Amino acid sequence: MQDVTHLLQSHRSIRTFKDIPIEQSIVEELICSGQAAATSSFIQACTVIQVSKGAKREKIAELAGNQNYVKKAPVFLVFCADMHRHQLACEMHKVPMKSGYTEQLLTASIDCALFAQNVVIAAEALGLGICYIGGIRNDIAAVSSLLDLPDLAFPVFGLCLGYPDQNPEVKPRLPLSLTLKQNSYSQHKTLNEADKDDIAALEAYDQQIREYYKSRTSAQKEMSWTEQISGMLQKEARPHMMDFLQGKGFMKR
Ligand SMILES: Cc1cc2nc3c(=O)[nH]c(=O)nc-3n(C[C@H](O)[C@H](O)[C@H](O)COP(=O)(O)O)c2cc1C
Incomplete structure:
Protein backbone atom coordinates (compact mmCIF):
# COMPACT_ATOMS: atom_id res chain seq x y z
CA MET A 1 0.00 0.00 0.00
CA GLN A 2 2.78 2.43 0.97
CA ASP A 3 4.52 1.59 -2.30
CA VAL A 4 1.38 2.51 -4.24
CA THR A 5 0.74 5.80 -2.43
CA HIS A 6 4.43 6.68 -2.70
CA LEU A 7 4.31 6.00 -6.45
CA LEU A 8 1.17 8.15 -6.86
CA GLN A 9 2.58 11.01 -4.82
CA SER A 10 5.89 10.93 -6.72
CA HIS A 11 4.23 11.76 -10.06
CA ARG A 12 5.69 14.57 -12.11
CA SER A 13 5.25 15.15 -15.81
CA ILE A 14 8.23 14.17 -17.97
CA ARG A 15 8.95 16.12 -21.13
CA THR A 16 12.44 14.81 -22.04
CA PHE A 17 12.82 11.15 -22.86
CA LYS A 18 15.75 8.81 -23.45
CA ASP A 19 16.06 7.56 -26.99
CA ILE A 20 15.07 4.05 -25.91
CA PRO A 21 12.03 2.43 -27.51
CA ILE A 22 9.21 0.93 -25.45
CA GLU A 23 8.42 -2.67 -26.38
CA GLN A 24 4.98 -3.01 -27.99
CA SER A 25 4.16 -5.77 -25.47
CA ILE A 26 4.61 -3.16 -22.70
CA VAL A 27 2.30 -0.71 -24.52
CA GLU A 28 -0.32 -3.46 -24.76
CA GLU A 29 0.07 -4.28 -21.07
CA LEU A 30 -0.48 -0.59 -20.27
CA ILE A 31 -3.61 -0.49 -22.44
CA CYS A 32 -4.97 -3.61 -20.69
CA SER A 33 -4.42 -1.79 -17.39
CA GLY A 34 -6.37 1.17 -18.78
CA GLN A 35 -9.20 -1.06 -19.88
CA ALA A 36 -9.45 -2.47 -16.36
CA ALA A 37 -10.61 0.91 -15.00
CA ALA A 38 -14.20 1.27 -13.91
CA THR A 39 -16.49 2.44 -16.73
CA SER A 40 -19.90 4.15 -16.50
CA SER A 41 -22.65 1.53 -17.09
CA PHE A 42 -19.98 -0.69 -18.72
CA ILE A 43 -19.99 1.61 -21.79
CA GLN A 44 -16.20 1.28 -22.33
CA ALA A 45 -16.20 4.51 -24.28
CA CYS A 46 -12.47 5.02 -24.70
CA THR A 47 -10.48 4.22 -27.86
CA VAL A 48 -6.73 4.79 -27.90
CA ILE A 49 -4.90 5.61 -31.11
CA GLN A 50 -1.16 4.97 -31.02
CA VAL A 51 0.59 7.36 -33.39
CA SER A 52 4.05 6.27 -34.50
CA LYS A 53 6.91 8.70 -35.12
CA GLY A 54 6.74 10.34 -38.53
CA ALA A 55 4.78 12.89 -40.53
CA LYS A 56 1.42 12.39 -38.78
CA ARG A 57 2.99 12.67 -35.30
CA GLU A 58 4.90 15.77 -36.39
CA LYS A 59 1.70 17.39 -37.63
CA ILE A 60 -0.02 16.62 -34.31
CA ALA A 61 2.97 18.11 -32.41
CA GLU A 62 2.65 21.27 -34.50
CA LEU A 63 -1.14 21.46 -34.02
CA ALA A 64 -0.60 21.04 -30.26
CA GLY A 65 1.41 24.29 -30.20
CA ASN A 66 4.76 22.94 -31.40
CA GLN A 67 5.30 20.74 -28.37
CA ASN A 68 8.56 19.08 -29.29
CA TYR A 69 8.18 16.18 -26.87
CA VAL A 70 5.05 15.07 -28.79
CA LYS A 71 7.34 14.58 -31.78
CA LYS A 72 10.14 12.94 -29.82
CA ALA A 73 8.43 10.71 -27.23
CA PRO A 74 9.05 7.02 -27.93
CA VAL A 75 5.30 6.37 -27.66
CA PHE A 76 2.44 8.79 -28.26
CA LEU A 77 -1.17 7.83 -27.57
CA VAL A 78 -4.35 9.76 -28.30
CA PHE A 79 -7.25 8.97 -25.97
CA CYS A 80 -10.58 9.35 -27.73
CA ALA A 81 -14.02 9.52 -26.16
CA ASP A 82 -15.84 7.16 -28.46
CA MET A 83 -19.53 6.33 -28.76
CA HIS A 84 -19.30 5.28 -32.40
CA ARG A 85 -19.30 1.58 -31.60
CA HIS A 86 -22.35 2.15 -29.41
CA GLN A 87 -24.12 3.30 -32.54
CA LEU A 88 -22.99 0.04 -34.19
CA ALA A 89 -24.40 -1.88 -31.21
CA CYS A 90 -27.77 -0.16 -31.71
CA GLU A 91 -27.66 -0.87 -35.46
CA MET A 92 -26.87 -4.54 -34.74
CA HIS A 93 -30.07 -4.66 -32.72
CA LYS A 94 -32.03 -2.50 -35.16
CA VAL A 95 -32.89 0.16 -32.58
CA PRO A 96 -32.45 3.91 -33.02
CA MET A 97 -29.71 5.34 -30.80
CA LYS A 98 -30.70 8.29 -28.64
CA SER A 99 -27.52 10.32 -28.91
CA GLY A 100 -26.53 13.94 -28.45
CA TYR A 101 -26.95 14.08 -24.67
CA THR A 102 -24.50 16.21 -22.67
CA GLU A 103 -24.58 13.37 -20.13
CA GLN A 104 -23.06 11.08 -22.79
CA LEU A 105 -20.29 13.62 -23.38
CA LEU A 106 -19.54 13.53 -19.66
CA THR A 107 -19.61 9.75 -19.29
CA ALA A 108 -17.43 9.16 -22.35
CA SER A 109 -14.92 11.82 -21.24
CA ILE A 110 -14.85 10.46 -17.69
CA ASP A 111 -14.27 6.94 -19.04
CA CYS A 112 -11.30 8.26 -21.04
CA ALA A 113 -9.76 10.03 -18.05
CA LEU A 114 -10.07 6.97 -15.81
CA PHE A 115 -8.67 4.70 -18.54
CA ALA A 116 -5.75 7.05 -19.18
CA GLN A 117 -4.86 7.54 -15.55
CA ASN A 118 -4.68 3.74 -15.11
CA VAL A 119 -2.29 3.67 -18.08
CA VAL A 120 -0.24 6.43 -16.45
CA ILE A 121 0.03 4.67 -13.09
CA ALA A 122 0.97 1.37 -14.72
CA ALA A 123 3.57 3.19 -16.85
CA GLU A 124 5.08 5.04 -13.89
CA ALA A 125 5.20 1.77 -11.92
CA LEU A 126 7.38 0.39 -14.75
CA GLY A 127 9.76 3.38 -14.51
CA LEU A 128 8.34 5.21 -17.52
CA GLY A 129 7.59 8.93 -17.53
CA ILE A 130 4.51 10.55 -19.04
CA CYS A 131 3.08 13.88 -20.10
CA TYR A 132 -0.58 14.43 -20.92
CA ILE A 133 -1.14 16.64 -23.98
CA GLY A 134 -4.34 18.68 -23.89
CA GLY A 135 -2.75 20.86 -26.57
CA ILE A 136 -4.17 18.50 -29.21
CA ARG A 137 -7.51 20.21 -28.58
CA ASN A 138 -6.10 23.55 -29.87
CA ASP A 139 -7.22 22.41 -33.29
CA ILE A 140 -9.37 19.45 -32.36
CA ALA A 141 -11.01 19.31 -35.79
CA ALA A 142 -7.67 18.96 -37.59
CA VAL A 143 -6.44 16.30 -35.14
CA SER A 144 -9.73 14.41 -35.53
CA SER A 145 -9.48 14.36 -39.29
CA LEU A 146 -5.78 13.34 -39.17
CA LEU A 147 -6.93 10.35 -37.12
CA ASP A 148 -10.03 9.71 -39.28
CA LEU A 149 -12.32 9.87 -36.27
CA PRO A 150 -15.97 9.18 -37.12
CA ASP A 151 -18.98 11.02 -35.67
CA LEU A 152 -19.53 10.34 -31.97
CA ALA A 153 -15.77 10.15 -31.36
CA PHE A 154 -13.32 12.92 -30.46
CA PRO A 155 -9.77 13.20 -29.07
CA VAL A 156 -9.73 14.14 -25.37
CA PHE A 157 -5.95 14.35 -24.84
CA GLY A 158 -2.68 12.85 -25.95
CA LEU A 159 -0.09 11.11 -23.81
CA CYS A 160 3.69 11.04 -24.30
CA LEU A 161 5.46 8.03 -22.83
CA GLY A 162 9.11 7.12 -22.53
CA TYR A 163 12.01 6.48 -20.20
CA PRO A 164 12.72 9.80 -18.38
CA ASP A 165 15.81 11.76 -19.31
CA GLN A 166 15.17 14.37 -16.61
CA ASN A 167 14.23 14.27 -12.96
CA PRO A 168 12.02 17.28 -12.16
CA GLU A 169 10.81 17.91 -8.64
CA VAL A 170 7.29 16.95 -7.64
CA LYS A 171 4.97 20.01 -7.87
CA PRO A 172 3.30 20.74 -4.54
CA ARG A 173 -0.49 20.40 -4.67
CA LEU A 174 -3.14 22.50 -2.92
CA PRO A 175 -3.40 22.02 0.86
CA THR A 217 16.42 23.45 -11.34
CA SER A 218 14.85 23.96 -14.77
CA ALA A 219 12.81 26.83 -16.30
CA GLN A 220 12.97 29.27 -13.37
CA LYS A 221 9.94 31.48 -13.02
CA GLU A 222 8.51 33.59 -10.25
CA MET A 223 4.81 33.08 -10.08
CA SER A 224 2.25 32.05 -7.51
CA TRP A 225 -0.58 29.62 -8.19
CA THR A 226 -3.34 32.24 -8.01
CA GLU A 227 -1.35 34.51 -10.36
CA GLN A 228 -0.98 31.65 -12.81
CA ILE A 229 -4.67 30.71 -12.63
CA SER A 230 -6.02 34.26 -12.79
CA GLY A 231 -3.77 34.93 -15.80
CA MET A 232 -5.03 31.81 -17.55
CA LEU A 233 -8.66 32.62 -16.83
CA GLN A 234 -8.40 36.00 -18.51
CA LYS A 235 -8.01 34.17 -21.80
CA GLU A 236 -10.65 32.35 -23.80
CA ALA A 237 -10.74 28.59 -23.31
CA ARG A 238 -10.75 26.97 -26.76
CA PRO A 239 -14.01 28.67 -27.78
CA HIS A 240 -14.36 26.41 -30.84
CA MET A 241 -15.16 23.44 -28.59
CA MET A 242 -18.95 23.65 -28.36
CA ASP A 243 -19.47 23.87 -32.13
CA PHE A 244 -16.97 21.07 -32.71
CA LEU A 245 -18.58 18.74 -30.17
CA GLN A 246 -22.06 19.47 -31.48
CA GLY A 247 -20.80 18.74 -35.00
CA LYS A 248 -19.54 15.36 -33.77
CA GLY A 249 -22.98 14.55 -32.36
CA PHE A 250 -22.49 15.49 -28.70
CA MET A 251 -23.97 18.25 -26.49
CA LYS A 252 -27.16 18.73 -28.49
CA ARG A 253 -29.44 18.30 -25.51
C1 LIG B 1 -5.58 16.67 -19.38
C2 LIG B 1 -4.20 17.27 -19.25
C3 LIG B 1 -3.66 17.97 -20.31
C4 LIG B 1 -2.35 18.47 -20.24
N1 LIG B 1 -1.81 19.07 -21.35
C5 LIG B 1 -0.50 19.41 -21.34
C6 LIG B 1 0.12 19.89 -22.54
O1 LIG B 1 -0.50 20.05 -23.60
N2 LIG B 1 1.45 20.17 -22.48
C7 LIG B 1 2.19 20.00 -21.36
O2 LIG B 1 3.39 20.26 -21.39
N3 LIG B 1 1.63 19.55 -20.21
C8 LIG B 1 0.31 19.24 -20.18
N4 LIG B 1 -0.26 18.73 -19.04
C9 LIG B 1 0.56 18.53 -17.84
C10 LIG B 1 0.22 19.55 -16.75
O3 LIG B 1 0.76 20.79 -17.10
C11 LIG B 1 0.80 19.03 -15.43
O4 LIG B 1 0.21 17.80 -15.10
C12 LIG B 1 0.60 20.03 -14.29
O5 LIG B 1 1.30 21.22 -14.51
C13 LIG B 1 1.07 19.44 -12.97
O6 LIG B 1 2.44 19.09 -13.06
P1 LIG B 1 2.93 17.59 -12.79
O7 LIG B 1 2.18 16.68 -13.73
O8 LIG B 1 4.39 17.61 -13.07
O9 LIG B 1 2.62 17.29 -11.36
C14 LIG B 1 -1.59 18.28 -19.06
C15 LIG B 1 -2.15 17.60 -17.99
C16 LIG B 1 -3.43 17.10 -18.08
C17 LIG B 1 -4.01 16.34 -16.91
Whole structure:
Protein backbone atom coordinates (compact mmCIF):
# COMPACT_ATOMS: atom_id res chain seq x y z
CA MET A 1 0.00 0.00 0.00
CA GLN A 2 2.78 2.43 0.97
CA ASP A 3 4.52 1.59 -2.30
CA VAL A 4 1.38 2.51 -4.24
CA THR A 5 0.74 5.80 -2.43
CA HIS A 6 4.43 6.68 -2.70
CA LEU A 7 4.31 6.00 -6.45
CA LEU A 8 1.17 8.15 -6.86
CA GLN A 9 2.58 11.01 -4.82
CA SER A 10 5.89 10.93 -6.72
CA HIS A 11 4.23 11.76 -10.06
CA ARG A 12 5.69 14.57 -12.11
CA SER A 13 5.25 15.15 -15.81
CA ILE A 14 8.23 14.17 -17.97
CA ARG A 15 8.95 16.12 -21.13
CA THR A 16 12.44 14.81 -22.04
CA PHE A 17 12.82 11.15 -22.86
CA LYS A 18 15.75 8.81 -23.45
CA ASP A 19 16.06 7.56 -26.99
CA ILE A 20 15.07 4.05 -25.91
CA PRO A 21 12.03 2.43 -27.51
CA ILE A 22 9.21 0.93 -25.45
CA GLU A 23 8.42 -2.67 -26.38
CA GLN A 24 4.98 -3.01 -27.99
CA SER A 25 4.16 -5.77 -25.47
CA ILE A 26 4.61 -3.16 -22.70
CA VAL A 27 2.30 -0.71 -24.52
CA GLU A 28 -0.32 -3.46 -24.76
CA GLU A 29 0.07 -4.28 -21.07
CA LEU A 30 -0.48 -0.59 -20.27
CA ILE A 31 -3.61 -0.49 -22.44
CA CYS A 32 -4.97 -3.61 -20.69
CA SER A 33 -4.42 -1.79 -17.39
CA GLY A 34 -6.37 1.17 -18.78
CA GLN A 35 -9.20 -1.06 -19.88
CA ALA A 36 -9.45 -2.47 -16.36
CA ALA A 37 -10.61 0.91 -15.00
CA ALA A 38 -14.20 1.27 -13.91
CA THR A 39 -16.49 2.44 -16.73
CA SER A 40 -19.90 4.15 -16.50
CA SER A 41 -22.65 1.53 -17.09
CA PHE A 42 -19.98 -0.69 -18.72
CA ILE A 43 -19.99 1.61 -21.79
CA GLN A 44 -16.20 1.28 -22.33
CA ALA A 45 -16.20 4.51 -24.28
CA CYS A 46 -12.47 5.02 -24.70
CA THR A 47 -10.48 4.22 -27.86
CA VAL A 48 -6.73 4.79 -27.90
CA ILE A 49 -4.90 5.61 -31.11
CA GLN A 50 -1.16 4.97 -31.02
CA VAL A 51 0.59 7.36 -33.39
CA SER A 52 4.05 6.27 -34.50
CA LYS A 53 6.91 8.70 -35.12
CA GLY A 54 6.74 10.34 -38.53
CA ALA A 55 4.78 12.89 -40.53
CA LYS A 56 1.42 12.39 -38.78
CA ARG A 57 2.99 12.67 -35.30
CA GLU A 58 4.90 15.77 -36.39
CA LYS A 59 1.70 17.39 -37.63
CA ILE A 60 -0.02 16.62 -34.31
CA ALA A 61 2.97 18.11 -32.41
CA GLU A 62 2.65 21.27 -34.50
CA LEU A 63 -1.14 21.46 -34.02
CA ALA A 64 -0.60 21.04 -30.26
CA GLY A 65 1.41 24.29 -30.20
CA ASN A 66 4.76 22.94 -31.40
CA GLN A 67 5.30 20.74 -28.37
CA ASN A 68 8.56 19.08 -29.29
CA TYR A 69 8.18 16.18 -26.87
CA VAL A 70 5.05 15.07 -28.79
CA LYS A 71 7.34 14.58 -31.78
CA LYS A 72 10.14 12.94 -29.82
CA ALA A 73 8.43 10.71 -27.23
CA PRO A 74 9.05 7.02 -27.93
CA VAL A 75 5.30 6.37 -27.66
CA PHE A 76 2.44 8.79 -28.26
CA LEU A 77 -1.17 7.83 -27.57
CA VAL A 78 -4.35 9.76 -28.30
CA PHE A 79 -7.25 8.97 -25.97
CA CYS A 80 -10.58 9.35 -27.73
CA ALA A 81 -14.02 9.52 -26.16
CA ASP A 82 -15.84 7.16 -28.46
CA MET A 83 -19.53 6.33 -28.76
CA HIS A 84 -19.30 5.28 -32.40
CA ARG A 85 -19.30 1.58 -31.60
CA HIS A 86 -22.35 2.15 -29.41
CA GLN A 87 -24.12 3.30 -32.54
CA LEU A 88 -22.99 0.04 -34.19
CA ALA A 89 -24.40 -1.88 -31.21
CA CYS A 90 -27.77 -0.16 -31.71
CA GLU A 91 -27.66 -0.87 -35.46
CA MET A 92 -26.87 -4.54 -34.74
CA HIS A 93 -30.07 -4.66 -32.72
CA LYS A 94 -32.03 -2.50 -35.16
CA VAL A 95 -32.89 0.16 -32.58
CA PRO A 96 -32.45 3.91 -33.02
CA MET A 97 -29.71 5.34 -30.80
CA LYS A 98 -30.70 8.29 -28.64
CA SER A 99 -27.52 10.32 -28.91
CA GLY A 100 -26.53 13.94 -28.45
CA TYR A 101 -26.95 14.08 -24.67
CA THR A 102 -24.50 16.21 -22.67
CA GLU A 103 -24.58 13.37 -20.13
CA GLN A 104 -23.06 11.08 -22.79
CA LEU A 105 -20.29 13.62 -23.38
CA LEU A 106 -19.54 13.53 -19.66
CA THR A 107 -19.61 9.75 -19.29
CA ALA A 108 -17.43 9.16 -22.35
CA SER A 109 -14.92 11.82 -21.24
CA ILE A 110 -14.85 10.46 -17.69
CA ASP A 111 -14.27 6.94 -19.04
CA CYS A 112 -11.30 8.26 -21.04
CA ALA A 113 -9.76 10.03 -18.05
CA LEU A 114 -10.07 6.97 -15.81
CA PHE A 115 -8.67 4.70 -18.54
CA ALA A 116 -5.75 7.05 -19.18
CA GLN A 117 -4.86 7.54 -15.55
CA ASN A 118 -4.68 3.74 -15.11
CA VAL A 119 -2.29 3.67 -18.08
CA VAL A 120 -0.24 6.43 -16.45
CA ILE A 121 0.03 4.67 -13.09
CA ALA A 122 0.97 1.37 -14.72
CA ALA A 123 3.57 3.19 -16.85
CA GLU A 124 5.08 5.04 -13.89
CA ALA A 125 5.20 1.77 -11.92
CA LEU A 126 7.38 0.39 -14.75
CA GLY A 127 9.76 3.38 -14.51
CA LEU A 128 8.34 5.21 -17.52
CA GLY A 129 7.59 8.93 -17.53
CA ILE A 130 4.51 10.55 -19.04
CA CYS A 131 3.08 13.88 -20.10
CA TYR A 132 -0.58 14.43 -20.92
CA ILE A 133 -1.14 16.64 -23.98
CA GLY A 134 -4.34 18.68 -23.89
CA GLY A 135 -2.75 20.86 -26.57
CA ILE A 136 -4.17 18.50 -29.21
CA ARG A 137 -7.51 20.21 -28.58
CA ASN A 138 -6.10 23.55 -29.87
CA ASP A 139 -7.22 22.41 -33.29
CA ILE A 140 -9.37 19.45 -32.36
CA ALA A 141 -11.01 19.31 -35.79
CA ALA A 142 -7.67 18.96 -37.59
CA VAL A 143 -6.44 16.30 -35.14
CA SER A 144 -9.73 14.41 -35.53
CA SER A 145 -9.48 14.36 -39.29
CA LEU A 146 -5.78 13.34 -39.17
CA LEU A 147 -6.93 10.35 -37.12
CA ASP A 148 -10.03 9.71 -39.28
CA LEU A 149 -12.32 9.87 -36.27
CA PRO A 150 -15.97 9.18 -37.12
CA ASP A 151 -18.98 11.02 -35.67
CA LEU A 152 -19.53 10.34 -31.97
CA ALA A 153 -15.77 10.15 -31.36
CA PHE A 154 -13.32 12.92 -30.46
CA PRO A 155 -9.77 13.20 -29.07
CA VAL A 156 -9.73 14.14 -25.37
CA PHE A 157 -5.95 14.35 -24.84
CA GLY A 158 -2.68 12.85 -25.95
CA LEU A 159 -0.09 11.11 -23.81
CA CYS A 160 3.69 11.04 -24.30
CA LEU A 161 5.46 8.03 -22.83
CA GLY A 162 9.11 7.12 -22.53
CA TYR A 163 12.01 6.48 -20.20
CA PRO A 164 12.72 9.80 -18.38
CA ASP A 165 15.81 11.76 -19.31
CA GLN A 166 15.17 14.37 -16.61
CA ASN A 167 14.23 14.27 -12.96
CA PRO A 168 12.02 17.28 -12.16
CA GLU A 169 10.81 17.91 -8.64
CA VAL A 170 7.29 16.95 -7.64
CA LYS A 171 4.97 20.01 -7.87
CA PRO A 172 3.30 20.74 -4.54
CA ARG A 173 -0.49 20.40 -4.67
CA LEU A 174 -3.14 22.50 -2.92
CA PRO A 175 -3.40 22.02 0.86
CA LEU A 176 -5.87 19.42 2.08
CA SER A 177 -8.08 22.07 3.72
CA LEU A 178 -8.97 23.30 0.23
CA THR A 179 -9.59 19.95 -1.40
CA LEU A 180 -11.14 17.82 1.35
CA LYS A 181 -14.29 19.23 2.95
CA GLN A 182 -16.46 17.58 5.57
CA ASN A 183 -20.19 17.22 4.89
CA SER A 184 -20.68 20.54 3.10
CA TYR A 185 -18.66 22.98 1.03
CA SER A 186 -18.56 25.66 3.70
CA GLN A 187 -18.42 23.19 6.62
CA HIS A 188 -21.14 24.82 8.73
CA LYS A 189 -19.81 28.34 8.21
CA THR A 190 -21.29 30.98 5.96
CA LEU A 191 -19.82 30.83 2.47
CA ASN A 192 -18.24 34.21 3.17
CA GLU A 193 -16.42 32.92 6.29
CA ALA A 194 -15.38 29.74 4.51
CA ASP A 195 -14.02 31.79 1.58
CA LYS A 196 -11.90 33.83 4.03
CA ASP A 197 -10.33 30.58 5.33
CA ASP A 198 -9.78 29.40 1.77
CA ILE A 199 -8.13 32.67 0.75
CA ALA A 200 -5.74 32.41 3.71
CA ALA A 201 -4.90 28.83 2.64
CA LEU A 202 -4.41 30.02 -0.96
CA GLU A 203 -2.01 32.74 0.19
CA ALA A 204 0.10 30.19 2.07
CA TYR A 205 0.04 27.88 -0.97
CA ASP A 206 1.01 30.78 -3.24
CA GLN A 207 4.15 31.27 -1.16
CA GLN A 208 4.97 27.57 -1.44
CA ILE A 209 4.52 27.58 -5.23
CA ARG A 210 6.57 30.76 -5.62
CA GLU A 211 9.41 29.05 -3.72
CA TYR A 212 8.97 25.86 -5.76
CA TYR A 213 9.35 27.76 -9.04
CA LYS A 214 12.31 29.77 -7.68
CA SER A 215 14.25 26.75 -6.43
CA ARG A 216 13.40 24.44 -9.33
CA THR A 217 16.42 23.45 -11.34
CA SER A 218 14.85 23.96 -14.77
CA ALA A 219 12.81 26.83 -16.30
CA GLN A 220 12.97 29.27 -13.37
CA LYS A 221 9.94 31.48 -13.02
CA GLU A 222 8.51 33.59 -10.25
CA MET A 223 4.81 33.08 -10.08
CA SER A 224 2.25 32.05 -7.51
CA TRP A 225 -0.58 29.62 -8.19
CA THR A 226 -3.34 32.24 -8.01
CA GLU A 227 -1.35 34.51 -10.36
CA GLN A 228 -0.98 31.65 -12.81
CA ILE A 229 -4.67 30.71 -12.63
CA SER A 230 -6.02 34.26 -12.79
CA GLY A 231 -3.77 34.93 -15.80
CA MET A 232 -5.03 31.81 -17.55
CA LEU A 233 -8.66 32.62 -16.83
CA GLN A 234 -8.40 36.00 -18.51
CA LYS A 235 -8.01 34.17 -21.80
CA GLU A 236 -10.65 32.35 -23.80
CA ALA A 237 -10.74 28.59 -23.31
CA ARG A 238 -10.75 26.97 -26.76
CA PRO A 239 -14.01 28.67 -27.78
CA HIS A 240 -14.36 26.41 -30.84
CA MET A 241 -15.16 23.44 -28.59
CA MET A 242 -18.95 23.65 -28.36
CA ASP A 243 -19.47 23.87 -32.13
CA PHE A 244 -16.97 21.07 -32.71
CA LEU A 245 -18.58 18.74 -30.17
CA GLN A 246 -22.06 19.47 -31.48
CA GLY A 247 -20.80 18.74 -35.00
CA LYS A 248 -19.54 15.36 -33.77
CA GLY A 249 -22.98 14.55 -32.36
CA PHE A 250 -22.49 15.49 -28.70
CA MET A 251 -23.97 18.25 -26.49
CA LYS A 252 -27.16 18.73 -28.49
CA ARG A 253 -29.44 18.30 -25.51
C1 LIG B 1 -5.58 16.67 -19.38
C2 LIG B 1 -4.20 17.27 -19.25
C3 LIG B 1 -3.66 17.97 -20.31
C4 LIG B 1 -2.35 18.47 -20.24
N1 LIG B 1 -1.81 19.07 -21.35
C5 LIG B 1 -0.50 19.41 -21.34
C6 LIG B 1 0.12 19.89 -22.54
O1 LIG B 1 -0.50 20.05 -23.60
N2 LIG B 1 1.45 20.17 -22.48
C7 LIG B 1 2.19 20.00 -21.36
O2 LIG B 1 3.39 20.26 -21.39
N3 LIG B 1 1.63 19.55 -20.21
C8 LIG B 1 0.31 19.24 -20.18
N4 LIG B 1 -0.26 18.73 -19.04
C9 LIG B 1 0.56 18.53 -17.84
C10 LIG B 1 0.22 19.55 -16.75
O3 LIG B 1 0.76 20.79 -17.10
C11 LIG B 1 0.80 19.03 -15.43
O4 LIG B 1 0.21 17.80 -15.10
C12 LIG B 1 0.60 20.03 -14.29
O5 LIG B 1 1.30 21.22 -14.51
C13 LIG B 1 1.07 19.44 -12.97
O6 LIG B 1 2.44 19.09 -13.06
P1 LIG B 1 2.93 17.59 -12.79
O7 LIG B 1 2.18 16.68 -13.73
O8 LIG B 1 4.39 17.61 -13.07
O9 LIG B 1 2.62 17.29 -11.36
C14 LIG B 1 -1.59 18.28 -19.06
C15 LIG B 1 -2.15 17.60 -17.99
C16 LIG B 1 -3.43 17.10 -18.08
C17 LIG B 1 -4.01 16.34 -16.91
